[in-house]
Every structure is written in C-alpha cells, then in structure tokens.
Amino acid sequence: MADQETQENPSPAVTSAAVKPKRVSHRGRSAGPKTSSNKEEGKIEEFEPFMLLPRGPPPLKDFLDIWDVDVLKSPQEENKRGHHTHLYSSDFLIVRRAQEFQIKITFDRPYKPTEDKFAVEFIMGSSPQYSKATYIPVFPNEERKSVWRGRIIETNDNVVTMGIIPSPECIVGKYMIYIGVVTPYGIRRTRRDPSKDVYILFNPWSQADAVFLDDEEEREECVMNELGIIYHGAHDDVSERAWNFGQFEYGVLDACLFILDKAEMPLSNRGDVVKVARVASAMLNSRDDYGVLVGNWSGDYMDGVPPTSWTGSVEILLDYINSKGTPVCYAQCWVYAAVFNTFLRCLGIPGRVVTNFFSAHDNDGNLKMDIILDENGKVDRDRTKDSIWNYHCWNECYMVRPDLPAGFGGWQVVDATPQETSDGMYRCGPASVAAIKHGQICFPFDAPFVFAEVNSDVVFYRRQKDGTLEPVRVNQTHVGRMVLTKAVLHDGRRDITSDYKFPEGTPEERQVLEKAEAFGCQREKSSIPDCDVDVEIPIVEVRVGDKFDLILRFNNRSDQQRTADVYISGTVVYYTGVPSSEIVYKTLKVKLEPQQSKEEKVSVRSEDYMHKLVEQGNINIITTGKVKQTGQIITAMKLIHTHKPKLIVKVTGSPRVSEEMYVTLEFTNPFQFNLENVDVRMEGSGILPFKHKHYSLIAPGTSITWTEAFSPRRAGSTKLMASLDCAALRYVYGEAELTVQH
C-alpha cells in the first residue's frame, strides 16, 4: 500500500509483515483475503528485521542458530503412541489437541535460558495471524504468556527437548513449524521444511477438548476402529454388511482436510467441532458445492460406480482428492454415512453410522406420512406421494454443544444425504439426540427434520368423490421402528432407539409429541374410531428367487359377524419406499364370525417378481380393506426383504505381518438367467488395498473364482470384504475375518 501513504508516513524500507498474503480481489469488501485453505502457504521470511538495517547481512553470528529440528514422528515414538495416532499411514507427525507432544531442537551451541530467546512457531494458511490463531508462537519458558503451553523437558549439550501443548480449541489441520530466534535486529528463522509439518487433530481423550468422550471402549470403537458394520433390510429381518472406513489409510487425512478447503471453510472456524461437522454434512454431498459424492437412486449407474458396489471409503476419498475435487459417482445414504464416518474418525471426532428403520422423508418436517385410499379402501398409488424409506443411514458424532443450553451435548445427528424434496436441505445437523428425544426441536440445527424422521405417523386417508380426504386410520408405531448401530468392540448390534424416543405409549412419549406440535409440527389429530377387526402379516424370510406364501391373519374382536373387502398389493420398492412395479394384486372377501381368527394365504411365485426386482429387492405389502358392517378401515404393512446369495471369501496362508497370503472370492449364479456386467470389488483393512474386477457374463449355474495375493501391513484382527454387483442383482456381499500376528 506504499502508494497510498502520505509523505508524513515514514517510508517502510523493510517489510513490516513477515508474511505477505497472496492478493485476491476483495477491494472494498474485506480488509484481507479469505483464509480458507489449509493448503495454501504464506511466504515466511527467514529473517524478519525489526528496523531499517544497513546493507549486507545482519550481524547475527553472536546469536543462537538452529541446526536441526526433529519432530519425533516415527509411529514408535511417544508422540504418536501417546496421541493415539500411530495407526495413521503418514509421513508426518500427527498429534491431538490439549495434549503434550515433544520436539527436539539442535542449536549451534548450548541453549542459555536467560540470554537466548526463541519460539517454536506454528503457522497455517496464506495469511497467518496471531489473533485468528493461525500464527502461534510457543515459548520454552512457561511463565511467558502464550495460547499454547511450552516447556523445556530436557537439555543435553546442544539439544533441547521441548514439550508443547496445543490449546484445546486450536484449529484442526496441518501446521508448518518454524523455530524463530529473537535478536535485537529481527527474528531469524529456520528454513521451510515441509517434512516437519504437523497435523493437529481433535482429541476425544482430553477432558478439555469439545469432543472428549469419557469411555475408552467407545473411543476405541468410534475413533480408532477402521472396520464398520452397516445395517439395512427390515427392522424384523435385519441384514448387515461390512465397510472399510479406512480413516488411517495413506492419503485419507489429507483428503479430509481437502474437503474443508474445498468448502472454503475459514481456517479460524476449524477448531469448532460444531462448525466442522456442519460444513462436512454439506460437503459430503455434491449438491451446491461440488462436494464428495453424487447421489443417484435411479438404478442407472453406467457412468459411475453403483452405490451398492463400494466396499469402503478409501477409494472414494482418494478419487476425490486426486481429481482435485470432482464429485464421485454414485452414492446412496449408506455411502454418504460411511464416508462421513471416515471423515469424523479421521479428524478425531467420535463418530458412528446409525440405521433408522422406516424413516420418514420428504414431508417438510411435518409429522404425517400420507397414504391415500380410494372410496373402497384400496391404495391410490397415484395420489400417495410421501415415501417412507425402508431404512435410512445417518451419522452420530460426539461433542459438547456450547452453543446450546446445558444438556444437549453428547451424540449429535449429522446427515450428508441430500434431501432433494425438502427445502434446501443439502446439509443436516448437528442436531442433539437428547433434544430429539425430549422434543426440544427449537435448537439448531435441523432438529425438526430429524424428529420427523423417527416420529412421524402414517395416516391413511379415504378420498371422497369430491376430492377431500378423510383420515381413517393412523399408525403411530411404524416410522422410526428401530435405530441400530454397531456394538462397541464386537460385531453385534446395538439398539439405540431409546436414545431417540421414549417407549411408545408412555406419558413421556405423549408429552414429547405435544411439545413438537407446539413447535409447529403438524400432526393428524382427528379422533378416529378404533377398529374391531385386525389384520396382520407375520414376517416371512425369503431368499431371492424362492416362491413364498404371504399369510394374512385376521382377527374379529367383536361379538358380531364381520365381512370385509380386502385388497392385497405387493409392490417392488426402492429402499426409499418409492414403488416400482406391482407384483401381487389380489382382492379377498373375508367373513369372520364373532371373535373368530382366520388366516388367508397368498402365494407368490418366483416368476411373479424375479424379473421386476429393483436394487435391494424389497417387496412392500400393503393390505387395506373396509369392514362392511362398520365402514371401518383395516390396514397392515409388511416389508419383505429378499435375502441375496452370499459371496464367499476365503483366506489361505498364515496371517503374519509382511508374509504373503491369498484371498479367494467364489460366487455361483443360482438363477435361471445370466448375470451381465458384473462388478466385483474387495478390500481389506490394513491388509489389501481396494481391487476391482469386471465380469461381462456369469451364466446360470456357473461360478467365478478370483484369487489375490496380499501381505498384511500390520498386526491385529481385521477383515477382508467383498461385493458383487450388477443391474439384475445387487447387495451381494461377503467377508472373512482374520487375525494377523506380528
């Protein structure tokens, strides 16, 4: 700005700023460029003079000089072990906030505490500033004021071992390290050495950190575990599959920081876990912001990887960073949730993937999912637009919520799946799970939306000739039937429904719903007379391709005869509840004597549904009917989740670090038709990078076998997981566990 200064201003012959920010066009709007990239680096002067100096090198020979800095970054060092970062496959030092780490500085002579003045400088971004916490000098003497604490642990000849504790609120990301020696002439600095950069992460082990999680087993699971299980299917017929989160794989941490850069998240916000989680929920999907994953639910994935085909997050995140931020094709909810989980765990935020069975969507935050029946009680599919997802996966992350009143910290819902039909909801959360449970949906972020996902009622309306709708039946238990996540440190399920809701029918549950209504959520509250005839459909487990019988169990609880016209409609549905083809349609006249129970059977043949299955092979059965004597409406819904053939994963060889072993995938086409354009993928956490193979045809009854050699990189118990995917058959998975010895 020299041209702007008047002559009265002493000419600044030396630069007054050690750091010259890159100039961008922000004239008139802001006083400096945005600092929203962890990757960009400002130029740091090796000598930052305090005054106008005579020509020639400054007379610094009497002052301390630095010969070497060792950031003690080997995984065996206490820096990594003690900070639980030894598993990261990385060339850099990685530590956590609010916990001491050590560096060794070698001077040209012994350090004299009373005479020599130096500071370890941590610098981030293109325009580092002390007041924005992107420039942090740390002093060796504890009495010296500084945001991060420093101390000399040991002095040994010319070598000083210094302990440094980053502040518990410090920015999470990659810092440059310099050592600056203060001389009367200016600051003399070490030269830029990228190999000494340090990553500082969130610290669930430190009470001072906002992500502190006071349970070692939970931390081991939700921060340290690279392996996950994702639940899907139906609440009474749960399926599961393995996923490789791979948060410690080479390049993944850089990809996670790249996501924040791509979001242009200001560096100064990146110490705030609430903001980091919210930005990530927006950036994991490609809507608005060229985020990580493109959603596709159409069944046509020719120009990308089908959502069902991925076996882990690593391939996705590396694709994204290697393409400089080109969104990766394609995702559905579990892919968003799994990659988001990698992001969370990688940065040190405790995270887990949860599955909500029968999740209400697309209803604008109201507590009603509408099913429209015609005058006879038959579902009017053209007018029924709301869809209840068979299941929906989202994430929980653990943090305190200083922005909310006390009591709403702990697990928070975040969701990266774009809600395309909801108003601009291409980000969701963090929403406090405790707030959801207690109906306190007035607090940010997006709590009404999450509340509706687990609490909506299914309302059946009968449509009159004049176009009006009359509510005839309300099912208050269907939506949010069960919320599952993986158990801590073993492969079981953990039912966390009670984290989200009080038990159905309790006074607390009623109070919570009333509170949500007071906050503007609309519910159907017409008083609908109870029906004295019930129908239910017991669960039936079906292997894809098998014929099966649907049982309808009727029960007349009245003392009078009842007759009903009943419609049974079975529709192949996407997992989003969106119907594809109707495969069963039947009408029945049911006559029930007083207090009689009676079963009716509907047989479904393989040829009725096999050529119409889409995606995950779910069949939704809705039975509706009208009781002649009372006009009452009876309804039952059942989701049939067809079980897929298994992909067999076999491991041979002795599982020892660095010794060669083999994995073999085997699959036989059990169907009467060809499987075409089959994608097979496999990967193993810490043992086998992701591999992909394409088969153009697997004929009926024929088998494929694929063997790969691998050498485990580290000891411990791990998994190999594989998927097989083609348009006619998706959701075929297999896995094998193994324990690698040293």
Add this chain to the structure above:
Amino acid sequence: MADQETQENPSPAVTSAAVKPKRVSHRGRSAGPKTSSNKEEGKIEEFEPFMLLPRGPPPLKDFLDIWDVDVLKSPQEENKRGHHTHLYSSDFLIVRRAQEFQIKITFDRPYKPTEDKFAVEFIMGSSPQYSKATYIPVFPNEERKSVWRGRIIETNDNVVTMGIIPSPECIVGKYMIYIGVVTPYGIRRTRRDPSKDVYILFNPWSQADAVFLDDEEEREECVMNELGIIYHGAHDDVSERAWNFGQFEYGVLDACLFILDKAEMPLSNRGDVVKVARVASAMLNSRDDYGVLVGNWSGDYMDGVPPTSWTGSVEILLDYINSKGTPVCYAQCWVYAAVFNTFLRCLGIPGRVVTNFFSAHDNDGNLKMDIILDENGKVDRDRTKDSIWNYHCWNECYMVRPDLPAGFGGWQVVDATPQETSDGMYRCGPASVAAIKHGQICFPFDAPFVFAEVNSDVVFYRRQKDGTLEPVRVNQTHVGRMVLTKAVLHDGRRDITSDYKFPEGTPEERQVLEKAEAFGCQREKSSIPDCDVDVEIPIVEVRVGDKFDLILRFNNRSDQQRTADVYISGTVVYYTGVPSSEIVYKTLKVKLEPQQSKEEKVSVRSEDYMHKLVEQGNINIITTGKVKQTGQIITAMKLIHTHKPKLIVKVTGSPRVSEEMYVTLEFTNPFQFNLENVDVRMEGSGILPFKHKHYSLIAPGTSITWTEAFSPRRAGSTKLMASLDCAALRYVYGEAELTVQH
C-alpha cells in the same frame, strides 16, 4: 404405470387422476415430481369420470352447469378494498388469508342446495394434492368439512354469491380457480380461465395469521407504504435517502413469486412465513442460487448499475423476472435490504429496513474486532484485518415464531447481504430481535451472527516483537452504536437500539453478554488497567471538497504530568470499513500538566483527500498513542462522513390524477474537476416509472437540467426521487414530495 401392473389389477380405462403430473426423472428417489413451482400448471380434466363410461359424452344434461364465474377483482370491489390489496397494479384478484372474499357464480338454472353439489376448487402447481394443500375444494355449505370455509351469501335467480375464507396457514401465491359440479358419473368442471386466477397473500390484519400485527399505523407503514427512507453516514451525522419500494407496481408481485420458484421452494412450505423469509434471505443475493442481486464493493461497476445509482426496487425486480432469473448487477447492503423489503411488503409480511451504525462483520460470530498496534502504539494496518462497517442495513419482518419457545415472536432480523468471509453465510435469519436483546442466541436462525453485529467489542492489541499480542484497550460502546429505522407514517427517524440491547453499563447488559459468552461467543476479558489520559475527537461536519480541521481534545485526569507520542491517521474507507488510501498522517508529542485539558488541531486541505475519495466519501480517523509515564494506550476513533452536493428535484403543474405535470432535475458540478460518465436516475412512486439518463461529461461549474412529463396514476401523498452517480462522486440524491388530488 400401466405397464407395471399385473393382470389381476383391473385395467384403468379411465384415468384415475384428474391431474397428470409432468414426468421428471426422480425414479427411485421420490414418489412424485417436486412441486416447487407456482408457475407450472397441472392438466385439469374438464370431466373427471368416477367409473368406466360407455363411449360418447356422459349424460350430464340434467345436472347443474356453470355459465360464468366472476371473481369480483376490480379495485373498487370489497374483495380488494377489504383485503388492503386495492393498490396492487394487477389484472388479477388479490386477497389475503383468513379473511372472506366473494365470488359470483352464474349457473344455467337456479342452484338447488339440497340436490346440487358443487365445489370451488383452488389449485396450485403441477401436481396438486389435497394433503399438500395445493388442491383445496371449498363447499357452499358450511357443515361440509373443508380446510377453507365456504358459504352462500346470496342467491339471485341463477347467480350465487359465495363467500370463501382461505385458511390462515394456506400457501401464499397464485391459485387457479375451477368450479366442479359433482354428478353420479363424475366431476364436471369449468374450463381453465387464467384471467380468474387469484393471488392469496399473508394477512397482517388477521389475528389468525402468523404475520398478524396489531397496530393499524404500523401496518400502514410496514405493509402499505411504498416509500421508504434509508439511513446511512455516521451515527452522529446521519444522512438519509429516499427509496421507492414499489411493492404494488405492475409485475412486482409476479417477480416476488418467481423468486420462490427460482429457489425451487416446495409449494407446501410457502404458507410458512418463517421458511419464506429464510428462503428469500438466500435468494435475494446471487451466491449459491442465482438469486436476485450480485454484490460488488470494488468500486468498479462498469458492466452493471452502481449500487449507489438505484432509486427503487422495481427496476431490479422486473429486470430479474424479465431475464428469467439472471442476477442483476450490482448491490451493496442497502440495495439488498431495500429489495428484500419490497419482497416482504409485497407478499404481505410486515417489513422494514433498519440501519446499524458501526456493524461488526467477518469475525466468525465472535465478539471481538481486533485492531493491532505496533510496539509504539501505531495502528498496524497490514495486520488489522477485521472490519467494522460504518453502517449496515438489514431487514426486520414481523411474525410469530411457533418453532421457538414463547416470547421470541415479533420483529425478526433477516439479512440478504452475503457475508463472504463468514462460513457459508449467504442467508441470515429470521433471528428474533427479542432473543438478540436477551442473549438467547441458541435459537435459530443465525442469532450469534446478528448478536455480534451489534455487541462486539473493539479490542486494541499491542504486538510484541515476538509476534504475540497483548490487549491494551477495549472499546465496548463503539459497535452497534445506534439502530435506526423510518418512523411510522412520517419521515422522521426512529431509534430502535433499545430493541436490540439494554443500555450500556446496566446489569442487564452485563448479564446478556455473559449469556452470549456461555453460548460460545469469545470475548476479550483480560483486565486492562484504566487509562488516566483521554483523547476525543468532536464531530465535524464536512461538505465534500471543503477543507476542515480535526480537533483532538486531550484530558489528563491524573495529578501528574503526562506526555504521550500520539499518531493521527486518517484513511479514506469504504463503508465496509475497509481502508483505501491514507490521507492524513501525523505524529504529535503531547505534554499535559496535572489535570490539564488541551486541544490540538490537524488541518486537512481539499487536495489532501479529494482525489483519493472512494464511494461514499467516508474518512476514518484513528488516533492512538502511548503515555510515556504509564505505558498506557490512548485511542479515539471518528468517522467523518462527507456531505455530498444535492440534486435538486422540482415539480411543476397541478398534481391531479391523470393530469400532466413536469419534474425537473438540476445539478451543478461544484468541483474543480470534470465529472465523467454520470448516471442520473429518477422515479416516482405511483406517478413516474424509473427513468435513466447518461451524461458523458459535466465540466466544473456547469449545470445539467433534465425535465420529464408525467401523469399521476393515483391520488395521495408521494415522492419523486432521483440519484446522480459517477465514479468520482457517488451518493448524490434528491427528492420532492407532492400530494396528488383526485
């Protein structure tokens, strides 16, 4: 979906849906297309059969037929007068929610209430649904259940006058009207007649509506007034200018609804004023979503209209809709706020533009604006990055907040100015003003940001040689100095600072700040010793081009001698507080005897600043210094807002409706330099559409005169307003009031 149905399904020979939604690709993801356009229309069948009919026309001759529908849309009719919509320049009926309006239906014979069945159908969008409130049948008999109430007011031969009350929550926008007669064979409908479409708006006059405002004068001002005043300048030297909101001008209502369509806001959300206001805050700026206005603060507006040149909202909104949604160039905060205000008032939401003097921005929601001084106490402009806007305009809109606990309804802050350096803040609010005042910033939306705008402290830091910063002075009163809005029904100012804050220094104020801190806002809390030397700069009113004297008034409150090195820096600043050129720089040695007061004078000549002025011609004076004896830091800040020459607006002729009159603009260049590429604009609310003229040169001392003829369109008191704008001179305005007689 015929191809997806099995043979058991009875063939749908007649369409079961009267409305055929346009097919878009949403397969697998949602059960229907998005309905997020008020403009798209679904096809409505003129005859919607209930059953399979034999070939040939249905035998309807015995049933009621409709000959004519009259929606009574003349501005003289009670429909418009009673609904306060008579001022809209529109070809359509415009009414408000929760209030009865009338239509006249002419049948082919007298209506027989016991035999004939008909309904007035209100339909919106491409996929109308009863359960989404986009299909509303209204029945003539009140006992018939319907969401909107209907009744027969009068029957006169074949003509029935029907009263209709839209529900207080109904969607705001444009509805199609049909009359449907129910016959045993099906519904017979009137043909589509676009001239009978009806706009339904928010209703501040109805207690049942969420925007109810219980004060007729406030409603007259904040809903009905097309004229506004926008405050700018400095808190102790306030300037004002007129603005033509023009919410009733032809095409403006359509433009406002187009904005919601462009936002793809689901129709079913458009009855919710909280959501409408939030969507609009995002859509008024072009960031993310191709919204209405492109922000530009750079001083280079060659390829658009300079923000300072606009005189009203109408030109902007019509440009936007006529270009099918191409963002309009350019805006700064008051343009965003003024156009947003038009949007609010046009849709019936009480709205006003407010100006906050010294508005804190770009500080990530923390309560600190940092000014960095060097070791000697001089401002380090390279390191001072936070900017305090001289003023910032935003909007308030009035509504209940069912989504929040009780007590947070009333005025809400919404702000469409994109906060480029804040994290993804391209929308802001609604944030409850009451919540801001009480520090309850835990409620949505964006309350911490607004709180910081009015409550931040200015913190002066002294930077040490080693790069650390030491807080040396905190000014708690500078930011949010005054919040102004136009008075109700006259042209005075209304100071609403006390709506936002408790008085400085009260216990309530301290409690509020503590609460905000508890919610995570960072403040500087170091205890800084009081300084016994004060400096202040009294206000000086300066006409642009004049020389002036700055007075520095020093006061030594101690009983000892004090000496200080004082720096005076005067910098031309953008209104965003961003510095351009330094025009004054002086150092003083001040010596003060015990208890002495003393003035120092700094003279500023015209040539010191005239060629360096930018934009609004503000000069920011910062005085800092260090007391030798105590090391204490003294500071003072003063904004000098240079007054611009006036543009003279003269009206001649007698102001009567439809009679010709003349307006003349006069301007003389008072400067020693040429004014080049001068844009002059004028418009008059309800009397003169916006006009634009370009002068390539106005030489020193020369004058321009521009006369236009016009004929007032309606009676009442109104204004003509004009602007003159060129790169060397901005913010030149003029206006003339006139009262038009019938």
